Amino acid sequence: MSDVRVAGTGLTPFGNTPDRTGRDLFAEATIAAFEDSGVPREDVDAVFYGNFMGELAEHQGHQGPLMAEAAGVRAPATRYESACASAGTAVRDAVLQLRNGEIDVALVGGAERMTNLGTAGATEALAIAADDLWEVRAGATFPGAYALMARAYFEEYGGDRTDLAHVAVKNHENALTNEKAQYQSEISVDDVLEAPLVSEPLGLYDSCPLSDGAAALVLTSQEYADEHDLDAPVAITGSGQGGDRMALHGRAHLARTPAAREAGAEAYVDAGIEPSDVDLAEVHDCFTIAEVLALEALDLEPIGEGISAARDGRTTANGETPVNLSGGLKAKGHPVGATGASQIAEVAKLLSRDHPNSEHVEDARIGLAHNAGGTVASATVHVLEVTR
Template sequence: MQAVRIAGAGSTPFGVSSERTGRDLFGEAARIAIDDSGVPRADIDRLCYGNFVGTVTERQGHQGPLMAAAAGVTAPATRYESACASGGVALKSAAEAVRSGAVDVVLVGGMERMHNVTTERATEGLAMAADDLYESRAGVTFPGAYALMARAYFAEFGGTRADLAAVAVKNHRNALGNETAQFQREISPTDVLEAPTVADPLGLYDACPITDGASACVLVSESYAAAHDLNAPVEITGAGQGTDSLALQQRESLTRTPATTRAATTAYDEAEITPADIDLLEVHDCFTIAEVLALEGLRLYDPGAAIDAAAAGETTADGDLPVNLSGGLKAKGHPVGATGVSQVVELTKLLRGDHVNSDAVPDATVALAHNAGGTVASATVHVLEVCA
């Protein structure tokens, strides 16, 4: 078994890029990652690529070979789709290919472009991550679904909108200075609490934005890194994937995310760590309540205990467990197919010390990326560590 090193990482700016094509966006992210790695394109053995709604927003299927050409590589290329976890699933496949010894170098990335269509069309595409028969046809939207989860959480454990507002405020503050983040501005608790209601109890600032963008990483085997004298100090030591029922109505609880827990358990075991070993993490905060559920699903907090973590300063940049130092999906943005890879891009830079927020975690050696699809019907977890 080979150790998996991250030799290069990069993202486009996230935000509104309606004038650019998806292949253009991914080509830029791939170029940044490849240049960062120092790996010749001819050495790339495989491309693993995540995308969710490109068939809707760009009328483009069969994106694997298209994105290989955009990246300037001729390696076999495959598109992975698992809703908002598409990037995470592509990353897990890439890491497994290197770890198994099947390949030495993999380019992994993802892209989403949604501002070139109307908000209604983009929303229609994103809604395809829900159960069409039992949810979408009944009018359930993702803001509505996560609002149901938030209401169930408040009923079972307590909590307030102010607790959720603290999550949004924290993540916006973390995005300040992050040059690729969609929203690089602070917001106040009042901004969150007085924003228009999207689906009670969630308001406009409880939700992540629609985002265009792409991210990419170059993964290499430890033997390849040594043979080519690469500076690749971050290793993927654990990877896990979990699944749950697609429709909320078929789940035992609306306040638990077993797909996250299953993915985390596998990743922890593979990395030979416990939750207590984690120094920082990027979690899938598509809505503020999703960050709370992720922290509990990852077994970093007991059920019902993470609701006030941000308000208490535990998950802030200067807290004991910094969460979403990139700004998270909430402020960094959520280009769906790229999100799982973008989290690893951010963590790699944080661990290497070349991120705008690296000073907040100067001694960090263990990080975790959590990527979720839909209402966490799919989840991936990756553990990253600084090599000894």
């Protein structure tokens, strides 16, 4: 099996650009990724594209070929939709095809245009990632669903809003150096606690923003990278995917995310590593509680202890295992279909010492990216390693 190399990455700024179309955003990200990679567009064998709400936000389906065209690529193109894990599933299929020799070069990524729908419209559109018959029609939205998960966590393991606030403070702190981040602004624990409640116990600053943006990756087989003498020191060495019941009422435990645990376990075995080998991680912190649940599902923290990780400094930039050095979904932003690919880009940059926050992880060799859909009914995990 071939190693899979990250040859190039490209991100648009994440933020409020309601007048830019998805194809406009993705084109920008791909221009950067191709330039970064040194790979010519003609060499792309297939396009793997993640998008979640294009039907509602842009009246546009069938985005695979449309986005290949926007990227200037003529190759088979498929759109993957797994809610907020859309790009994670796109990355995974690209990795499997590359390492099995089906293709040599993949353009992978995703984009989302959301803010043109307005806050209420986008919140409604996001809700279709939940079970329409049993959750959405009962009034459930994602802040409410994650608030239930947070309450269940507090009930079982303890912790409080202050603990969660430290997650938000950490991720904003990390984003200060990220010029593509939606928020480059320091916040305090008091800021988080005093912000308006969205769905108790989650407040405005416990929640990621609505974002427009795109991410693109040029991935190649090791053979292609060697043959073309690419500067591509980071490999994707592990991939895993997990699934769970869609609606929260179907879950055995509201404060656990077994889909992420299964994806992580598969990715660890695939890469031949242990959770303790992970030097840094980008995890899916759509809400502060989501980062806590991810740490525990990925065995980066024992069950019941993830809640104190940010507060006690274990996951801060200078901690043992820095988490979301990019700023995470919380501060970097969360253009849904782009997120899973943007995480891979951030981890690759951090591991190749080409990131403003690389100074915090000088010796890092292994990074992880965790992308989740809905209330983690879908999850993908990828392990990245420096090869030189």
